[in-house]
Amino acid sequence: MIEICFLGTGGAVATEERDNASFLLKHDERLILIDCPGSVIQKIKKFKFDPREVHSILVTHIHPDHIYGLASFVHSLMLDDCFIQLFGSEETVNFCRSYLDLFHLREPKIKTRIDCVSLTPGKGFMLGDFLECNSFRVPHDSSSLAYHFFFKKEKKELIYSGDTSLSPHLFQEAEGIDYLIHDCSAPSRFFKKYPSLRRMHSNALELGQLSQKNSIKCLIPFHFFGELEFSLSEIEEEIRQSFRGTVIVPEDFDRITL
Ligand SMILES: [Zn+2]
Numbered sequence: 001m002i003e004i005c006f007l008g009t010g011g012a013v014a015t016e017e018r019d020n021a022s023f024l025l026k027h028d029e030r031l032i033l034i035d036c037p038g039s040v041i042q043k044i045k046k047f048k049f050d051p052r053e054v055h056s057i058l059v060t061h062i063h064p065d066h067i068y069g070l071a072s073f074v075h076s077l078m079l080d081d082c083f084i085q086l087f088g089s090e091e092t093v094n095f096c097r098s099y100l101d102l103f104h105l106r107e108p109k110i111k112t113r114i115d116c117v118s119l120t121p122g123k124g125f126m127l128g129d130f131l132e133c134n135s136f137r138v139p140h141d142s143s144s145l146a147y148h149f150f151f152k153k154e155k156k157e158l159i160y161s162g163d164t165s166l167s168p169h170l171f172q173e174a175e176g177i178d179y180l181i182h183d184c185s186a187p188s189r190f191f192k193k194y195p196s197l198r199r200m201h202s203n204a205l206e207l208g209q210l211s212q213k214n215s216i217k218c219l220i221p222f223h224f225f226g227e228l229e230f231s232l233s234e235i236e237e238e239i240r241q242s243f244r245g246t247v248i249v250p251e252d253f254d255r256i257t258l
């Protein structure tokens with residue numbers, strides 16, 4: 001069974017309802033954490049999972065709203081004999097090592113060990129016997145990677161864009177895919193008002209258009225800006241103006257089965 005547990009669905013600015021974006025991917029009783037902002041330990045426990053069962057962390061990029069909770073996560077597991085692989089671009093992995101070293105979290109007294117694995121975009125790697133993953137670059141930050149998951153037994157595929165502007169390469173990769181979790185920071189009216197947003201993020205209207213053009217089966221918009229005033233129904237309406245597939249607009253602590 002493949003499950004997604006949303007720990008946070010917001011952008012860099014948290015709101016009362018939404019924290020910074022991250023989620024758990026549960027597959028074959030294995031837990032994979034995607035990005036690590038804030039207190040993910042507490043959120044994992046709210047889902048009634050044991051944080052010690054997280055065996056991999058995938059980091060999309062090194063902006064604070066995606067990574068600042070890593071030190072606290074490892075510190076919380078300092079007395080537990082866990083082995084966790086952390087994956088990211090070379091820039092991300094180097095940053096994470098330095099960040100953990102600032103807090104002395106890679107010293108022998110810390111029982112949980114983090115093995116930082118630098119990924120080559122385009123080269124696949126295994127996250128379990130039946131789960132392959134590939135990474136590719138997206139236009140957001142020099143450290144940014146998107147992740148493409150291949151669930152071998154279920155014969156399903158999922159892409160998570162991380163933060164990104166709308167990228168033709170991503171939609172080539174995602175053509176006809178079962179599930180796409182994609183940056184959808186705000187409705188299009190804000191991208192007209194603040195054109196510089198286009199360089200780093202995506203709006204709901206054009207995300208819907210490109211998802212329709214590229215035959216995405218299920219679109220999950222994600223990473224909603226907290227500093228702008230809009231409702232999630234506005235996001236959904238803009239997407240549905242052109243997109244005919246399934247749309248799931250997640251809220252924090254939603255749990256979905258793929
Ligand atoms: Zn972000």
Ligand SMILES: [Zn+2]
Pocket residue numbers: 061063140141163
């Ligand atoms: Zn970012």
